[in-house]
Amino acid sequence: MEYSHEIIVPNDDLPFKMFIFEGSQGGYIRQKHWHRSIEIFAVFDGEMEFYLNDKRYPLHPGEFMLVNSNELHSIYAPKKNKTLVIQIPVATFERYYTDDGFIYFSHSSRIQDEEVMGLFEEMYHVYAEKKNGYEYKVQSLYYRLLYLLVSKYRKTDLDAEKIRANKKLNKLSTITDYMKQNYSKELSLESIARTFNYSPTYLSRMFRKYAQMSYKTYLDDLRLRHAYNDLMNTDLSIGMVAEKNGFAGSKAFARVFKEQYGVLPSEYRKKN
Structure with missing residues (x-):
């Protein structure tokens, strides 16, 4: 499968999102997170590891992973890969x-x-070529995909714990959506709790129980994702990358980055 490294994020012309996996160059780690969309990772070359609710799922060429709405998952892609990501609104x-x-x-x-x-x-190639009428062709393939998902992959025998966790993560999603829009600002646990009328203790407990991580870990990872993109795709200094993405300073950024990638940001940038 031939790829360009251009990120494809259709909005107006398609009812879903399709793009090249941001970790396609390898050396990629994405800590536990969740979202409301149904997300599919299709691997055409290389390999990666998925962790869904702490269960490991290795992916090889010709395999894909379905990530459900509000399902905790993390990704480890140490080597180069060719992976397509499709995100479908759960309301579909x-x-x-x-x-x-x-x-x-x-x-x-x-x-x-x-x-x-x-x-x-085929969806990727038709969209990338953008020949006359491509929107109709891609959508016809998309609706075939939806049919296969609901007829072959849908499960109805769900246990109560899965349903309960989904509802709690739905509530947390309202909070994390706000954090995603304001990650570069001061976002203490206490200020977020006040904004959403929770006590800091209760909000902290919600993150630990249902997101399986602390509030600070989630916030650091959110900022790190944006900082990583700036580190790899701009000429900003390490200090400017840290400041732009809400870290207290270059030392705080370096500490979080090294915990995730094992090396300092400057070393990682030089190597990659």
């Missing part, structure tokens, strides 16, 4: 929600088939 599947207003897709590799991988590849 509203007609297929369970009685609890929830939809869940299987992760089992036993039911993966070549047709789905073929759809991913």
